Amino acid sequence: MAKKIILDPGRTFSEFCLLTGHTKRQGTISDVTLQTKLTDHLTLKLPLLSAAMTSVTGYEMTLALGKEGGLGILPARLTVEEQVDIVRKIKDYEMGFVSEPITAREDATVEEVLKLVEQFGHSKIPIVDRNNVFSGMFIQQHYWEIDVALQDPVASAMIPFGTQEISACQKPSITVDEAKKLLKSNRQRYLVVLDDLNRLVKLAFQKDIEKIKVGAAITTFKGWRERVEANVEAGVDLIVVDTSDAYSDFVVDVMKDYKKMGMPTPLCVGNVITYDGAMYLMQKGADIVKVGMSSGSICTTHREKATGRAPMTALIEVGKAREDYLQKSGRYVSLIMDGGITCSADMIIALTIADAVMMGYYFNRFYESAGEKLDRGGQVTRDENQMASVVTWGEGSIRAKNLNRYGHVTRKTFFEEGVEGTVPYLGRLKPTLKNDMMKIKAALSNAGCLNLEQLRANAVIELNSPYAGKIVGDAHDIAMKDRS
Numbered sequence: 001m002a003k004k005i006i007l008d009p010g011r012t013f014s015e016f017c018l019l020t021g022h023t024k025r026q027g028t029i030s031d032v033t034l035q036t037k038l039t040d041h042l043t044l045k046l047p048l049l050s051a052a053m054t055s056v057t058g059y060e061m062t063l064a065l066g067k068e069g070g071l072g073i074l075p076a077r078l079t080v081e082e083q084v085d086i087v088r089k090i091k092d093y094e095m096g097f098v099s100e101p102i103t104a105r106e107d108a109t110v111e112e113v114l115k116l117v118e119q120f121g122h123s124k125i126p127i128v129d130r131n132n133v134f135s136g137m138f139i140q141q142h143y144w145e146i147d148v149a150l151q152d153p154v155a156s157a158m159i160p161f162g163t164q165e166i167s168a169c170q171k172p173s174i175t176v177d178e179a180k181k182l183l184k185s186n187r188q189r190y191l192v193v194l195d196d197l198n199r200l201v202k203l204a205f206q207k208d209i210e211k212i213k214v215g216a217a218i219t220t221f222k223g224w225r226e227r228v229e230a231n232v233e234a235g236v237d238l239i240v241v242d243t244s245d246a247y248s249d250f251v252v253d254v255m256k257d258y259k260k261m262g263m264p265t266p267l268c269v270g271n272v273i274t275y276d277g278a279m280y281l282m283q284k285g286a287d288i289v290k291v292g293m294s295s296g297s298i299c300t301t302h303r304e305k306a307t308g309r310a311p312m313t314a315l316i317e318v319g320k321a322r323e324d325y326l327q328k329s330g331r332y333v334s335l336i337m338d339g340g341i342t343c344s345a346d347m348i349i350a351l352t353i354a355d356a357v358m359m360g361y362y363f364n365r366f367y368e369s370a371g372e373k374l375d376r377g378g379q380v381t382r383d384e385n386q387m388a389s390v391v392t393w394g395e396g397s398i399r400a401k402n403l404n405r406y407g408h409v410t411r412k413t414f415f416e417e418g419v420e421g422t423v424p425y426l427g428r429l430k431p432t433l434k435n436d437m438m439k440i441k442a443a444l445s446n447a448g449c450l451n452l453e454q455l456r457a458n459a460v461i462e463l464n465s466p467y468a469g470k471i472v473g474d475a476h477d478i479a480m481k482d483r484s
């Protein structure tokens with residue numbers, strides 16, 4: 001007889017609804033922040049990590065996600081040299097000017113400009129006249145706060161050039177260093193560079209001068225110390241001990257040795273799925289714990305060896321361990337939910353407990369992911385206009401054979417725990433990401449929360465029956481118009 005048989009079924013994110021809370025006047029979408037503090041030394045603007053998967057996270061994904069405020073985790077499957085090279089490139093990434101900004105003409109409608117915002121994911125669109133003379137800036141946040149109709153000319157929704165909020169300089173030859181200084185001194189988020197006739201030349205953005213963050217995965221196998229040392233020296237912001245099952249002596253040994261090495265970089269360990277596993281790691285000093293097993297989009301772990309747990313149940317149990325540990329020790333341990341999060345609604349439910357989410361499938365679908373891009377005929381293509389799908393594969397697949405993540409010392413014991421496949425291509429990351437972040441902010445606003453800390457403290461979530469799930473989960477009882 002098994003020691004314990006749990007008959008309550010495991011749960012996933014989409015089975016829950018987030019209930020509404022009291023939304024205050026100062027609690028609208030634009031008042032909400034998604035910043036998350038993972039440790040005293042690591043705060044992210046967005047609670048998002050891209051999975052340490054060779055088909056997902058390389059230089060391009062780390063850069064694109066890092067620019068938006070998330071964190072790419074470079075897979076341990078890469079060689080130390082490959083990881084370090086990317087970390088250096090990310091840390092050395094220098095702001096450049098946007099020399100051909102997307103603009104709109106003064107006589108465009110608000111609706112037309114909103115389409116550009118949606119298509120390119122830029123929240124600021126310079127408005128120019130027919131001679132490219134700068135007349136003002138359309139700023140999404142400002143638009144939310146004013147009362148204009150979609151068919152109104154954008155001039156009525158922009159912040160006109162000449163007002164204090166517009167930060168501009170008439171020096172087309174301005175250097176990056178000068179722009180940096182100017183941005184710092186006038187505390188603006190952007191700088192519009194004009195020529196002497198006020199024609200738009202280029203733009204510079206504050207967020208491009210902040211250092212982009214990057215993380216690197218290690219395993220518990222020989223060579224991890226050298227990997228850590230090289231990455232830390234290159235300036236990595238987070239080390240992730242990436243194992244499929246972290247409730248083990250091996251992970252704790254690494255954690256202890258890591259602390260002895262006196263490394264300044266925060267360490268995340270995972271993955272665990274049980275109360276006991278999480279409590280064990282926390283008691284042994286874990287700063288950040290990663291949660292999840294068997295729920296990844298490419299994962300066949302449960303099919304092959306029955307291990308794993310439904311992701312929301314795993315998170316709830318680990319969340320309980322975190323609460324109990326906090327009560328006893330006074331130490332708050334951050335949680336990262338990893339695997340099975342596919343959309344903004346999943347993220348929202350996960351963030352009622354977790355401090356951040358890690359995703360593979362979600363990021364795999366974008367231009368910046370590391371997977372090959374295929375055209376409609378299934379041929380590899382580099383032509384952005386032809387891209388229709390993206391190749392994905394798990395770290396436990398034959399293709400990646402990340403032996404150490406799954407505890408295999410030699411190839412002889414290896415068996416597949418992941419598959420290779422494709423996911424639909426969605427274009428560049430930024431527009432979809434911005435849109436999804438907006439949805440998360442809207443949910444927080446509905447729940448009466450201004451930030452993720454308040455969400456974790458005050459969220460009320462409710463499980464649906466399968467019948468209720470059908471009614472609340474999506475539109476129903478109608479013939480659906482094509483959504484694509």
Ligand code: IMP
Nearest residue numbers: 051296297299340360361394395396418
């Ligand atoms: P996704 O967001 O649902 O695609 O899940 C991503 C997560 O799946 C990763 O961060 C890993 O924790 C996990 N994972 C990656 N590769 C494999 C595999 O081959 N087998 C099982 N799990 C995997």
